[in-house]
Amino acid sequence: MQRRSCLYQPHKCEVHAFGVHIDSVYIGPSMTKAEMRKLLGIVIYMSVVHLPGRRDYWSAATRQEFVADAMPLNRFEEILSLLHATDNALIKKKGEPGYDRLHKVRPLLNNLNKNFAKCAEPEHMSVDEHIVPFKGHYNLKVYMEKKTNKWGYKIWGSAGASGYIHKFYVQGDNLVEDLKKRGFHVTCTVRQNRRRQCPTLTKKFEKKGRGSYDYRSAEGVLVCSWYDNKIVNVASNKCSVKPTAEVRRYEKKTKACVNIECPALIKAYNKCMGGVDKCDMMLSLYPIKMKSRKWYRRLIFHMIDLAIANAWHLQKAVKGTSSKYYKFKLAIAECLVQGALEPHPMQRDEMPNLPRDVPSAKHVPNHVRFDGINHLPKQMAKVPKNCKFPNCQRRTRFFCMKCKVYLCIDGKSDCFYNYHLTD
Known part of the structure; x- marks a missing residue:
């Protein structure tokens, strides 16, 4: 074969x-x-x-x-x-x-990452995951219970606040190692059972109420637990707890908004997160769905x-x-x-087979009209049609096979030439 x-x-x-x-x-x-x-x-x-x-x-x-x-x-x-x-x-x-x-897609993945990186990276970027739906058989497929599409490939991406993806990784690549090599400072959420040797006093949070927090640090990494509606754990090698800020929250008991204390690293995390989610939202609007x-x-x-x-x-x-x-x-x-x-070059079998009295197109996109490729004139109409060029009052039988409009093409005017060069 x-x-x-x-x-x-x-x-x-x-x-x-x-x-x-x-x-x-x-x-x-x-x-x-x-x-x-x-x-x-x-x-x-x-x-x-x-x-x-x-x-x-x-x-x-x-x-x-x-x-x-x-x-x-x-x-x-x-x-x-x-x-x-x-x-x-x-x-x-x-x-x-x-x-x-990932050998089947590695050249395409590397080329896209190379081109995406040509755009200047912002000071703050978010790194998050999203799922590419797939129910076939392959060892990279994962199951994520809390996702809308539970089966598929896990994709990690780094994006700015606008949603532009600067680099992405398919699960199987080492994300943490790559970020370390690139010298990134990280502020991220961590699960309760992933804090290792940084236990915080989360049991007393409910007694202290919303806005209470505790933190520990070791080897340049700070882990902070903050009580909002529930306990939030954030780790960082860049941000600190101080200075704290006040954030506005709704209190169910009093049915009114109150101000609660918020550590600096959590406020920084909330400010810069969401770029990958924006991209994920856009991709979900009109995805290419080719079953295979x-x-x-x-x-x-x-x-x-x-x-x-x-x-x-x-x-x-x-x-x-x-x-x-x-x-x-x-x-x-x-x-x-x-x-x-x-x-x-346009082949003869690529030329559209149109009827003799085909009407002119109502609108021709600029990227088609001005591309300068394969705009071929052909004598079509039995009865002359109105020229499509603005302000031209003449009638013609000549037709642009690509734009699908009638244009004058004779010694008296240059409508066909001017139509494809000027707006």
Whole structure:
């Protein structure tokens, strides 16, 4: 059997696809980069526009032109079944030096972390966990009773207050060791049975009432127990208990708000936490749901979602405002399907088969209109149509096959040329 398709290479984003022989059955011709772009665009589109089943996007009753016109169903499922993120020939077997349980996704994971780190890290970051749902069989799958999705992969991420993920780890990586090497100071919650040799006087808290606290320190690490509605344990190698501050809480007995004392490290923890939770919330809005028994494909699609969420945060930081998240995902999907990311020659079988008197599109997105790729004129209408270029009163038979609008293209005007260069 020949090597399967490769989505990601360690230092160079390339796509390789080969015909594959499995049990003497030949599967498909070579895949192009344009097909991979279309596949990713379709998958992202499906995450926003939901239908009961994958095949419904091509069925007559619920057909989605964006998907069905981009790629045939059989070709889509064929490429999806061969989707990989590494070269299987380079994988170390269990027991061999250099064996990695995440070998199937390691190149993609490392590349994303490398690119995420290019954005400047804020002074305060939160580290938290979230679950990537998966019910298949793999030894990295965990069960977390208190999570909404109880079965799946545990992902640790470090994020700023905005929700931008600067680095993420799949369980199996050593998070604490990595943070130590990077010189991070940590303030975190700890469980009651994980305080080791730092016992605090938690038994007397209920008598003292809300706002009471106790702490111990050793070897540069401080552990503080604070009584709010229940006992909260926080450890830190950076913050101290003093100076304390007052926080406002509702008291059930008096049915009124009261001020209670709060240690400094707990206030600092509450101020900086929640970045990963924001990202987790965004990922849960429009996740890519491609069912598969292959454990690594669920992680691949989660990483794509994570990259899109980070891109949305960057757009918001640069522009000061951003479009709605689902519109942002749809714009990326359209960009990928239209082939706007990288020039490639248009094949004859990729030319859309349109009727002679097709009407002009009502709106053309800027990232399609101004990308400068494959804007090919074709004489379409039997009866001349109104030119789409602003302030042009003429009529024309020439049609842009990519923008799907009628534009003048003759010696008297340059509407076709100007439409794709000026706003």
